[in-house]
Each structure stands twice: as structure tokens, then as C-alpha cells.
Amino acid sequence: MSGTLLKVAEEYLQCSxxxxxxxxxxxxxxxxxxQAVHDYPGRDGIWVEDLGRAARSYRIVGFTVGTLCYTQRDLLSQAAEQQGAGLLMHPSIGLVQANLMRFIWREPDGRRNVVEIEMELVEKTNLLSTLIVTALHATIAVSAIALSAASSSSYQSRTATSLALGSSVITAGRNVASSWASDALVAVRSPRVQGAAVSVLDGAYGRYAGGDGSDIDSSATISSVLASLTASRATVEGAVNAFGALDSAEDIASASQSLTETLRSSVADPAAQISLLWPLASCSPAIVTSSAPIGAAIATVQSETAALCRRSALASIAQACSAWLPSSSTEAQAMTENVVALFAAEELIAADAGDDLSYQALHALRAHVAQDLLGRAAKLPDIITITRNANLPALTLAQQLYADATRADEIVGRADPIHPAFMPTEFEVLSS
Known part of the structure; x- marks a missing residue:
């Protein structure tokens, strides 16, 4: 029995x-x-006074198994009797400093080397906001690398037979990759890139500049930012031009995955990264079906190359999403829906093609990105619509809505008025 439970224990997550x-x-x-509820004589209803966030409590059910289960039980019993808070390490809750309020253990009838335990804890300090979020972002990065490795491996194995038929097949794959890469050249030359470049500068540069999540570089200047932007554009152009000399599946896979990461790293603003990479997640070349061996091989290589390019962009989009900082719950939820739909469409293509390795990597990465975005959405304010009878100045509205006139720029950036002194009578703002 204990051997079976040991196997079962391996399928569950560990806690301490x-x-x-x-x-x-x-x-x-x-x-x-x-909440404190107040009743007053002669007054209908009640008044509920908010006294702050209540303590978070947790109830955990688990077990220890094996020859050391009784030792673990005794150690947990001693831990329960210690004074003060202890560190709870939970696979989904994260790291929490908590006081153990109740500890129960029991030995099931007829079973040896098994101890069931139950804990009730009250949080003292939640370290989730720093450590677990960092861990989740690291998980996204690892999953993105896993997707790149899976799609590269699948591409090389699924095109090996076709590419062996000659240079015309290799040329067909290279042409698909080169056509797709040219979109990266258009992206890096777009005005969006230049506008996002100033997001690293310290200071306010108006409603059309700034970023969502980019780090501020206090030593950066306009000249240094433009010089860096010029160098980044040259790097992307060089990577795109290199597609014309690719002559193997390994080179095409490496160049495609390197290009999307080069484009992502050339832009500081994660929101701009997502916007620029999004078109690269679409690659649908015109494929002519043929019953001839060469024609069938060309069609196979074209289809697989397009899939490789799309998945390279998806891996970079996932990493950009982990650095993106939405301003509202609505924005985070909308991004989650769009990203999930984008990944789900590619998962369906991989599944239909029988590419199990790529499908599993896509599915895992989609789950991690969705978890990250939805977790942040739950902590952000919603977007609400405000209506006024007159065109008031942004400073006045900021003071009325938030009792903080410094948030006028935020209102201006979201409403996009002709002039901040004459805000529209209806506009959207954050709920808090």
C-alpha cells in the first residue's frame, strides 16, 4: 500500500x-x-465602515508517506508548537509568512507509513507579489525556450525527407522565410518604434510617448536613444538580409527564432513589442498542391516553414507579455483573450498536422501566459465611463475623481482630447 501511495505522492505537488x-x-x-456594521437610531439601513483588508487564511490538506512519514509528522508537530510565524512554501499560493492556527494529523485505519495532515494558517506577510511573479515570468521564459526547441526539432525532422530532394525545395522554404522576415523590416522602421524609444527616458514627454513596462534609464538622453534605435534597426536589417543565404533546415530554424528575439530586444516598450510581433504570428504562403514528388516536397517545406515562423513569433510575444504592464483590468483581460485565441489557433494547426511536440509546447506556454495576465487583471482597477455636463479642464477632473491633480496626464492620455483644458463630456477613466 505504501509503495502505491509513494507513486501517487509523486503526482502531487510538494509543500512545506x-x-x-x-x-x-x-x-x-x-x-x-x-467590515464594521453601524446602526443609528432613527436612520433607515446601516452604514458599513471599511477597516481594511482582512487577514488571508488558508486550509491545506495533505499527507506524508514512506518510512520517514512519522518523523515528518513529529517535526510538523514541533513546528506547530513553535512561537511566531513560519514560512509556508505552497506550489500555487507561493511564499507566505503565516501563523499556524490549527494542526491535525491522523493515521488511516489499516494503513502503515501514511499520516494524513490538515493545517489552518493565517497569513502574516505575503511574499507572492515579488517572488512568485518573478518565478512565473521565469517559467514563461523557460516555456518560450521549450517552444523554440520543439518547433526547431519538429521542423528539421518533418522536412528532412523533402529537403533531400534538391535545391528547388530548399529555395521554396527559404523564400517563405524571407518573405515573412521582410515584415520584421517594416515593423522596425515604423513610427511606433521611434515613439516607443523614448519610454526609457526619465520624465514626461506627452501623451504620445512612453511605455507600458519598460525600465527607466536615468543616464539615457535623446541622442543616445536615437543612436541605439539606429543600431537596432541596422541589426534587424542585417538579420533579415541574412535569410537570402540560408541553405539548410537548421539555418532557417535558427534564423527565424533569432529574428523575432532581435526585433523584440530592439524595442524597450513591451506594448510596442507585442504590437510589432503580432503580424509576424501570421504566415500563410500560397501553396500549390501537387502529386509529383518535387511538388509535394515543396508544399510540405512551405507549410512547415510557415508554421516555424509563426511559432517563433509566438514565443517572443509570450515573453513580451510577461514584461507588459497593463493599466487596467479591462486591458489585461482583453490581451488575455487575444493571446489565448492566437495560441489556440496555432495549437489547432499543430494538432491537425500531427506535430505533438509543438502542440504540447504551445499549450504549456499559452497556459502560463494566461495565468500571468489573469493574475494581474485581478489586481487592477476597471475602466469606467464618466459623463459631465461641460468641457472641464483635466486638472479639475483629476481632483474631482481621484482627489489627486497629478493624475491629469493619465486622464488626458486615455481620453485623448483636442486640448487638456477642454476635456470631452464623456470619457473613460480607471475606477480607482
């Missing part, structure tokens, strides 16, 4: 409290606000 590990079977928690 004060450094003592155990297996998690299930978890639950409570969240909310502290």
Missing part, C-alpha cells in the same frame, strides 16, 4: 512549513475586507 515537506492533496482559503 518551516522547512518540513509534505504532499498537498487540496487547498482552500478565505479572502475579503474587514
Amino acid at each position: 512549513f518551516r522547512g518540513i515537506p509534505f504532499v498537498v492533496l487540496g487547498s482552500s482559503g478565505t479572502n475579503g475586507r474587514k
Whole structure:
């Protein structure tokens, strides 16, 4: 029985409290606000006073198994009796400093080397906002690398027979990749790139400049930013021009994946990165079907090269999403829907083609990106519509809405008025 449970334990995630590990079977928690309800004589209804966020509590059910299960039980019992908060390491909650309010253990009837445990904890300090988010972004990066490796491996194996038929087949694959790469050249020369370049500068440069998530470089100047932009454009142009000399599946795969990352790194603003990479996630060359061996091989290589290019862009889009900072829950949810739809469409193509390796990598990356974006959406304010009877100045509206006139630029950037002194009578703002 214990051997079977040991195998079962390997399928569950591990948890620990004060450094003592155990297996998690299930978890639950409570969240909310502290509310004080006040009744007053002669007044209808009640007044609810908000006293702040209530303490987060957790209930964890699990077990220890094996020859050391009783030792783990005793160590957890000692941990429960220690004074003060302890560190809870949970696979989905993250790292939490919590006080153990209740610890229950039981030995199931008729079973040896198994101890069931139950914990009730109350959070003292939540380290989730820094450590677990960083870990999730690292997971996205690892999954993006896994997608690149899977799509490269699949491309080389699925085109090996076709490419062996001659140079005309290689030329067909190279032409598809070169045509797709030319879109990157158009992207890096777009005005969006130049406008996003100033996002690293320290200061306010108007509603048409700035970024969503780019780091501020206090030493950067306009001259240095433009020089860096020129160098980045030259790098992308060189990478695009190199597609004309590709003569193997390995070279095409490497160049395609390198190009999207070169384009992403050339732009500081993650929102601009997503915008520029998005068209590259579409690649549908005109493929002529043929029953002749050479014609069929050309069609296969064209189809597989297009899939490789799309998946290269998807891997870079995922990494750009992890650095993007939405301003509202609405924006984060909309981005989640768009990204999930984009990945799901490519997953369907991979599944129909029988490319299991690429399908699994796409599915895993989509799940991690969606988890990251939805987690941030839950913590952001919503977008609401404000209506006024007159065209008021942005400073006045910022003071009325937020009691903070410094948020006038935020209102201007979202409403995009002709002049900040005459805001439209109806516009959208953040709810808080």
C-alpha cells in the first residue's frame, strides 16, 4: 500500500512549513475586507465602515508517506508548537509568512507509513507579489525556450525527407522565410518604434510617448536613444538580409527564432513589442498542391516553414507579455483573450498536422501566459465611463475623481482630447 501511495505522492505537488515537506492533496482559503456594521437610531439601513483588508487564511490538506512519514509528522508537530510565524512554501499560493492556527494529523485505519495532515494558517506577510511573479515570468521564459526547441526539432525532422530532394525545395522554404522576415523590416522602421524609444527616458514627454513596462534609464538622453534605435534597426536589417543565404533546415530554424528575439530586444516598450510581433504570428504562403514528388516536397517545406515562423513569433510575444504592464483590468483581460485565441489557433494547426511536440509546447506556454495576465487583471482597477455636463479642464477632473491633480496626464492620455483644458463630456477613466 505504501509503495502505491509513494507513486501517487509523486503526482502531487510538494509543500512545506518551516522547512518540513509534505504532499498537498487540496487547498482552500478565505479572502475579503474587514467590515464594521453601524446602526443609528432613527436612520433607515446601516452604514458599513471599511477597516481594511482582512487577514488571508488558508486550509491545506495533505499527507506524508514512506518510512520517514512519522518523523515528518513529529517535526510538523514541533513546528506547530513553535512561537511566531513560519514560512509556508505552497506550489500555487507561493511564499507566505503565516501563523499556524490549527494542526491535525491522523493515521488511516489499516494503513502503515501514511499520516494524513490538515493545517489552518493565517497569513502574516505575503511574499507572492515579488517572488512568485518573478518565478512565473521565469517559467514563461523557460516555456518560450521549450517552444523554440520543439518547433526547431519538429521542423528539421518533418522536412528532412523533402529537403533531400534538391535545391528547388530548399529555395521554396527559404523564400517563405524571407518573405515573412521582410515584415520584421517594416515593423522596425515604423513610427511606433521611434515613439516607443523614448519610454526609457526619465520624465514626461506627452501623451504620445512612453511605455507600458519598460525600465527607466536615468543616464539615457535623446541622442543616445536615437543612436541605439539606429543600431537596432541596422541589426534587424542585417538579420533579415541574412535569410537570402540560408541553405539548410537548421539555418532557417535558427534564423527565424533569432529574428523575432532581435526585433523584440530592439524595442524597450513591451506594448510596442507585442504590437510589432503580432503580424509576424501570421504566415500563410500560397501553396500549390501537387502529386509529383518535387511538388509535394515543396508544399510540405512551405507549410512547415510557415508554421516555424509563426511559432517563433509566438514565443517572443509570450515573453513580451510577461514584461507588459497593463493599466487596467479591462486591458489585461482583453490581451488575455487575444493571446489565448492566437495560441489556440496555432495549437489547432499543430494538432491537425500531427506535430505533438509543438502542440504540447504551445499549450504549456499559452497556459502560463494566461495565468500571468489573469493574475494581474485581478489586481487592477476597471475602466469606467464618466459623463459631465461641460468641457472641464483635466486638472479639475483629476481632483474631482481621484482627489489627486497629478493624475491629469493619465486622464488626458486615455481620453485623448483636442486640448487638456477642454476635456470631452464623456470619457473613460480607471475606477480607482
